[in-house]
Amino acid sequence: MNTSSSLLEIINLRKSFGSTQVLNGVNLRVDRGEVIAIIGVSGSGKSTLLRCVNLLEEPTQGQLIFDGREINYGEQSGGLLKTSRMRAALRTEIGMVFQQFNLWPHKNVLENVIYAPMVVNGVKRADAISNADELLNGIGLLDKREEYPSRLSGGQQQRVAIVRALAMNPKLMLFDEVTSALDPELVGEVLELMANLARDGMTMLVVTHEVGFAREVSDRTIFIDEGLIEEEGPSRELLSNPKSDRTRQFLERVLRNGSLN
């Protein structure tokens, strides 16, 4: 619908919880097909930034322009109706994957994947199932479609969670530390799926602790510190040769510990 290459624009985004300022005016442009890694110490606001993009957290102030439609917070915020319509549109077109998978335990794998397309988008059950089967086949979990999530490994659960978000045909995918809760030997299969997605041209915002993934898969890396983008640049460049002192200190600490945790 929009011909410009920018899918998402975040302008002067601020978010506070009570008197605590978490985001202090973030500006970010995300092009179509771009993969952006977001790094930073815990509490720096990177998860909050992600959650503001699909409005799981309502920004205190600022502007989001997603696929040509804009939503404003603060003084120039639009009417309630406009906001809620925009919110619904954003959420169906933006997929999100969480650290704790958050699969629904009372639904089996197939039902987890088809439920939202059916009730939210009104897709017919048969169509939803054939789409889900195709997606599950793509990650090698078609034979698990009747299983309940509790019977799957963490890595399998997280891959199903990714497929569940993909079943809505999102234009943008948000990943919030999706490998942090996994056993080390299960991290690889999830990162591989994400790398495949990136290769297929999905636009992705990835909050991650995996330097390797950021370097190999993401086009750009942004380092967030105290609610602001401290530094951004092409991933290889930023991760091997950071310009800001704070970024360098952070990366040194991370490399010493072997991971971004």
Next chain:
Amino acid sequence: MNNTESQVASYSEMYSAIDNWWGLIEAYLPQFWPATIIVLEVTILSIILSWVCGLLCALGKASTLKILRYPAEFYLWFVRGTPLLTQIFLIYFGLPQMGIDLDPFGAGVVALGVNGGAYVAEIIRGGLLSIPKGQSESATALGMTYFQLMRGIILPQVIRVIIPPITNDAATTLKNTSLLSTITIMELMLQTQVIVSSTFRPFEFYILVSIIYLLLTSVFMVALRWVERRHELAY
């Protein structure tokens, strides 16, 4: 013998006639049948009403909107802070003054349903709190409305958690129907009182009515175990 002496004699005669207790019970047992039906009717209708009240109240209390939360909190505070008997009298004797005239049966159902609703609300609220926040977040992130995520994601999980306490509550409602004897509903207690006052055999008949109550509440416990087993199979 004067009058009083003869009465005392006849009492002791009756109390000593223990050997005849089975015949006595056999003679009066059929009268307990319609009373049992009434207990079941009132119980079932009250339970349904209490679930409706409880669900609305629990959702109201969990709401961020004051206009929904404050009435829910007042309801919980009032119902749980006053005796059930007071509530029954308020509804049956008090409401007609305000132009709301319920027959004893209707007043009984409303009283037990509204009363039970407050306890059901607390049970559902506990169930809602036991569901991790991520469950509704993932549904919200997929674009579901509040109604869609409640119906498809949250409530099915809550139901599983609340089956045991909600069954207990249903058994309590059944036992509470005995209080409706005070507003002339011919349920088990009032029926027993009537029979006792004409036979002067309180021990036999209060034991009998206890057994009937036990049989009824046991049905709930058996049903609970059956439902629990069925749910264990799922996930």
